[in-house]
Amino acid sequence: MPRPNEQEEVNASLKNRVSFNTFTAGALIVFAGVLLFFIPDLITKPKLLMGRSLMGLKPTLFPYIAATLLLLLSIWYLVISLDLKETNLFKQLDRSGAINVIVSLAVFLGYALLMVPLGFIASSIIVMVILSFFFGNRNILLGLAVGTCVPVTIYFTFTRLLSVSLPEFPFF
Amino acid sequence: MWDSFLQGIDLALRFDTIAMMSVGLLLGMFVGALPGFTTLMAMAVLLPLSFFLNPLVGIPFLIGVYKGGIYGGSIPAILVAMPGTGASVATTFDGPALTKKKQSRKALEMALFASVFGDLTSDIVTILLIGPIALIALKIGPPELVAVLALSLIIITATTAGVFAKGLVMMVIGILFSMVGQDPLGGMTRFTFDIFAIKSGIPLLPMLIGVFAIPEILLAIERKAAPVSTSDFHLKDGMRLTWQEFRRCFRTILRSTCIGTSIGIIPGVGQVVAAFVGYAAAKSASDHPETFGKGEIEGIAAAEAANNAVNGPTLVPLLTLGIPGDNITAILLGAFVAQGLRPGPQLFTEQGSLVFAILIAMIFANILFLIIGYLTIPLYSKVVTIRRSLLLPLTVIFAFAGSYVFRSDPVDLLILVFFGIFGYIARKLHFDVTPMVMGFILGPPLEYAFGQSMSLSGGNVWHYMFFDRPIAGVILAITPIITFLLWRRALKLRREYAEKA
Numbered sequence: 232m233p234r235p236n237e238q239e240e241v242n243a244s245l246k247n248r249v250s251f252n253t254f255t256a257g258a259l260i261v262f263a264g265v266l267l268f269f270i271p272d273l274i275t276k277p278k279l280l281m282g283r284s285l286m287g288l289k290p291t292l293f294p295y296i297a298a299t300l301l302l303l304l305s306i307w308y309l310v311i312s313l314d315l316k317e318t319n320l321f322k323q324l325d326r327s328g329a330i331n332v333i334v335s336l337a338v339f340l341g342y343a344l345l346m347v348p349l350g351f352i353a354s355s356i357i358v359m360v361i362l363s364f365f366f367g368n369r370n371i372l373l374g375l376a377v378g379t380c381v382p383v384t385i386y387f388t389f390t391r392l393l394s395v396s397l398p399e400f401p402f403f
Numbered sequence: 404m405w406d407s408f409l410q411g412i413d414l415a416l417r418f419d420t421i422a423m424m425s426v427g428l429l430l431g432m433f434v435g436a437l438p439g440f441t442t443l444m445a446m447a448v449l450l451p452l453s454f455f456l457n458p459l460v461g462i463p464f465l466i467g468v469y470k471g472g473i474y475g476g477s478i479p480a481i482l483v484a485m486p487g488t489g490a491s492v493a494t495t496f497d498g499p500a501l502t503k504k505k506q507s508r509k510a511l512e513m514a515l516f517a518s519v520f521g522d523l524t525s526d527i528v529t530i531l532l533i534g535p536i537a538l539i540a541l542k543i544g545p546p547e548l549v550a551v552l553a554l555s556l557i558i559i560t561a562t563t564a565g566v567f568a569k570g571l572v573m574m575v576i577g578i579l580f581s582m583v584g585q586d587p588l589g590g591m592t593r594f595t596f597d598i599f600a601i602k603s604g605i606p607l608l609p610m611l612i613g614v615f616a617i618p619e620i621l622l623a624i625e626r627k628a629a630p631v632s633t634s635d636f637h638l639k640d641g642m643r644l645t646w647q648e649f650r651r652c653f654r655t656i657l658r659s660t661c662i663g664t665s666i667g668i669i670p671g672v673g674q675v676v677a678a679f680v681g682y683a684a685a686k687s688a689s690d691h692p693e694t695f696g697k698g699e700i701e702g703i704a705a706a707e708a709a710n711n712a713v714n715g716p717t718l719v720p721l722l723t724l725g726i727p728g729d730n731i732t733a734i735l736l737g738a739f740v741a742q743g744l745r746p747g748p749q750l751f752t753e754q755g756s757l758v759f760a761i762l763i764a765m766i767f768a769n770i771l772f773l774i775i776g777y778l779t780i781p782l783y784s785k786v787v788t789i790r791r792s793l794l795l796p797l798t799v800i801f802a803f804a805g806s807y808v809f810r811s812d813p814v815d816l817l818i819l820v821f822f823g824i825f826g827y828i829a830r831k832l833h834f835d836v837t838p839m840v841m842g843f844i845l846g847p848p849l850e851y852a853f854g855q856s857m858s859l860s861g862g863n864v865w866h867y868m869f870f871d872r873p874i875a876g877v878i879l880a881i882t883p884i885i886t887f888l889l890w891r892r893a894l895k896l897r898r899e900y901a902e903k904a
Contacts, residue, residue, distance in 0.1 A: 252569075255832060259572060266579075275592045288854045290591040294582055301575045308568045315566065320831040328625040335624045336824065339617075342803060343816035351804065359796045366624065368792035377793050385804055393455040395808045 251319040252312035256305050263302035270294050331365075338362060350400030355382030407751070408534075411759025414459055415767065423460045424768045427467025428775050434468075435475020435488060436783050437794065440619070442472025442488050446734045447615040448798060450608060450741075451805035458742040458757060463764040465738050469731055470522060470768055473674060473711055474776060477514040478783045481703070482507055490674030490713075493682040493706035500698030505642070508780065512644040513700050514707045515776045517656050521708035522715065523769040525664040529715035530762050532668075533722060540723045540748035545855035546868055548724075550878035552849045555670050555726045557882060560838040561890035562669075562676075570838045573829070577842025578849075580605055587851040600814035607737050609806040609819040610843065614836045615730060616802050617823025622830070623795055644700075652704040655685045659705045663712025669889075670720050670728035674710040681709025715765060722746050722758055726845065730837045733844055741809075 274290050324332075338358060346354045359378035368374045389395050427449075434445035446468050453461030476488030481498030494514065501510040543551065560570040583594045584604025595601050659681035666677040685705030686695045695702045718735070720726045725747035727733040739746050750758055806819040826836050860867035869876035 251832060273594050273596075274586075277589055277591055288588055288857055290586045290589055290593060293586070293850045293853065294579075294593065297575055297578050297582070301572065301579070304568060304572050304575060308572055311566070311568055317566075317833045320833070324625065324831075331624050332621050332827075335621060336820070339799065339803075339820050339823070342799075343813070343820050346803065346807065346816060347813045351807075355800050355804075359800060362796035362799065363792050366792035366795055368790065373793070378796070381797055382800060385800060389804060389808060393452065393808075395455055396811055397804060397807060398813075 248313040250312060250315065250317070252315050252317060253309065256309035256312050259305035260302060260309065263298055263305055266298045267295070267302065270298060334365060335362070338365075347398045349398075351397040352382050352386050353400050354398075355385070407755030408530075408759045410756035411761075411763050414756055414760035415763040417459065419457070419460050420463050420764055421767060421771065423456065423464040424467040424764060425771050425775060427464040427469075428471040428768065428772055429779070431468040431471025431473075432475040432478070432776065432779065433471075435472040436478040437789065440623075440794070440798070442469060442476060443730055443734070444616045444619045444798070445472055446731060447612045448801045448805055450611065450734055450737055451808050453738045454741040454809070458739075458744060459760055459764070461742065462735070462738055462761050463768065465735060466761070466765055467768050467771075469735075470711070470714055470765075470772055471775075473714060474515065474518045474707070474772070477518070477703075477707055478511065481510045481514065482783065488674070490678050490710040491706070492675065493678040493710075494703055496682065496696050496706075497699050497702035500696075501700065501703070504698055506698070509642050509644045509648070509700065510703055511780050511783070512777070513649070513652070513703050515773065515780070516644070516649060517652070517659070517704040517708040518711040519769050519773045519776070520656050521660040521663055521710075521712035522772070523766065524660045525667060525712040526715035526762070526765045526769065528664050529719060530759070530766075532716070533719055533758075533762065534751075536719060536723045537748055537751040541752065543724075543748060544872070545852040545859065546872040546875035547878070548852040549849065549856055550868075550875040550882070551724060552726065552845050552852065554878055554882045554885065555720070555724075555728075556838075556841055556845055556849075557886045558889055559670050559728065559841050561886050562673075563835045563837045565833055565835045567890055569834050573834050573836065574838035574842040577839035577844075578846040580610075580839070581843045581846030582850075587847045588854040600812060605818060605843075606809060606812075606815055607740065607844070608809040609815040610822050611734055611737055611840065612802050612806055613819040613822025614826040614829075614840060615734075616798070617819070618826040618830050618836075620795055620798055620802075621823070621827045623791060648700060652701045655688070655701050655705050656708040658684055658688070659708035660712045663709040664716050666709075667713035667716030667728075668719050670726055673717070673729045674713045677713045678706040678710040681705045718762075722750065723748060725750075725848065727841065730840060733837075733840050736844060 270291055274294065277290060338361060342354055342358045345357075349357075356378055359381060360374055363374045363378060386397055389397055430449065431442060431445060434440050435442055446465060449468055450465065453465050455461075456464065473488060473490055476486060476491035477494045477498070480486040480491040480494040482502055484495050484499040486492045486495050498510050498514075501507060556574055557571075560574050561567060563570050579594075581604070583601055585591065585602070586593055592602060662681045662684060663674075663677040666673070666680065682695075682702060682705045685701055686692045689695065689699075689701065691699075717728050717732055720728050721732045721736060723746075725736070725745060727736045736746060744750060744754060744757075803816060803819065806815050807813070809815060829836050829839075856868070857864065860871075868879065
């Protein structure tokens with residue numbers, strides 16, 4: 232029977248070995264399990280003729296194989312995660328870096344949602360000006376000039392030269 | 404095959420092909436020269452431009468970006484000790500030391516000449532090899548295709564960065580992503596959650612741009628960096644490379660070219676490994692290995708010849724079997740698919756002259772590469788100092804525009820952002836996205852060939868695979884052995900790289 236000190240040491244050792252990889256592996260195991268459970272509901276059933284499927288191979292077969300493989304690999308990943316020495320790079324991200332990324336992602340999402348209602352040129356000018364000032368450009372004239380010229384150039388390159396469409400503003 | 408080759412020469416000699424290749428080379432060198440921007444990002448963002456050009460213009464354009472980018476990565480590696488691509492890490496061992504000695508011009512010239520030689524030689528080897536391999540590939544049926552695709556997926560995963568188990572997990576996630584939409588055999592809808600926009604599946608281009616370009620942008624955004632350097636690098640008036648110096652390094656360049664060409668044919672191994680192996684071989688063969696790492700021009704020649712010699716042969720598995728060997732060729736596959744061409748053995752029978760025209764265009768690209776590269780060397784000191792505060796938003800605009808024009812569907816922009824976040828999180832948690840992309844691209848043909856094999860087997864799969872189709876059985880049997888050997892070799896090379904870094 233291990234003495235209390237030895238048990239504490241074992242627990243501490245196990246705790247030190249648990250890392251972000253362990254949690255990620257756990258999440259993947261749960262995901263694979265849920266996927267396996269719900270596969271039949273997420274795939275359209277093939278039509279039947281006289282009680283027999285019109286398809287030779289079930290559309291669920293490959294998904295079942297892939298999901299099972301994911302489950303097994305995630306279990307393997309869980310086991311080896313206790314010995315991995317990788318560092319979670321999110322922990323190395325400082326406050327300003329995190330803010331930079333979050334603000335940028337918010338701008339990207341806004342751009343994705345507003346490109347069609349506002350049109351390519353208007354939305355792109357807004358995004359370019361905001362991002363260039365946010366990323367440290369302090370020359371207002373340069374920021375506005377580049378922020379206007381670049382979207383206009385890209386718009387005309389795609390629409391006139393390559394003959395593809397980009398969202399148009401109601402007036403231009 | 405010979406007739407296709409001759410027709411290919413005819414098709415390749417077009418003004419617009421050569422003009423767009425030059426544009427591609429310039430863009431590739433420009434992006435490669437920017438610290439923090441990668442060739443992969445450039446290709447992902449410029450990919451949509453190739454869709455709306457003739458295949459004989461669009462694909463050589465992308466190849467120009469690729470070649471220019473690989474060389475361009477050596478520019479910041481030499482001038483400011485920051486490799487522009489993973490392939491130019493080995494160039495940082497000697498490049499910055501030469502810059503300190505005011506020999507940056509000489510270093511850039513050696514990098515250029517070694518790159519052109521390695522690339523040109525390997526392209527010629529590619530043209531010689533590709534015909535016979537395509538003829539063999541034509542005899543492949545569904546069971547052999549299943550075996551080859553499975554082997555390729557596992558090899559690519561075994562040789563990418565990071566832990567093998569994590570790579571396999573990403574590969575399977577990619578296969579699961581590829582199942583969204585309609586199954587390739589019966590057209591049944593899967594995993595769409597009744598969302599109409601993804602009924603035909605997740606579109607390839609926004610996914611590629613999202614997973615390759617957006618994380619790079621976000622990583623650069625984290626630092627909100629100022630220009631890297633404002634030094635004068637003495638490129639206009641610096642010491643030039645002499646003929647004697649080039650001749651002294653010629654054996655090294657030849658050795659590295661052979662190394663790069665051999666490595667390029669194997670899916671998944673790539674430029675980084677080639678550059679390191681080439682450098683290590685040059686150092687051990689040298690009469691004065693102690694000078695390597697302290698500004699030895701032979702070190703630059705070795706690394707650059709090897710990493711550029713990968714460019715041509717890496718197209719062999721792509722064009723003959725439709726299997727992209729790395730993330731760059733995955734993007735080239737995207738270009739082919741968007742043009743309505745499906746790389747694989749049938750491409751040689753249906754569009755043989757087009758394939759050879761593209762390969763011959765690669766040879767012309769090397770000649771242009773030499774001329775353009777030499778003339779633009781004095782400009783690079785300006786390029787490395789361009790403000791990121793203006794370049795990053797420009798890249799974002801281009802990425803979004805390119806994703807939209809693919810299907811003119813605003814949902815693609817949301818897919819772009821989703822995969823951008825996915826790729827960023829993957830990078831932070833040490834997951835390589837390359838296996839995921841390969842799983843996504845190769846999942847549908849793997850499933851299709853698997854379904855066909857099951858039908859042909861008549862229910863007795865094992866007997867069919869190992870006795871009726873012995874080639875398939877042998878490939879499946881040796882897959883674990885090859886995987887283990889490659890994984891062990893890649894692990895050893897990565898450990899050496901980590902020690903060196």
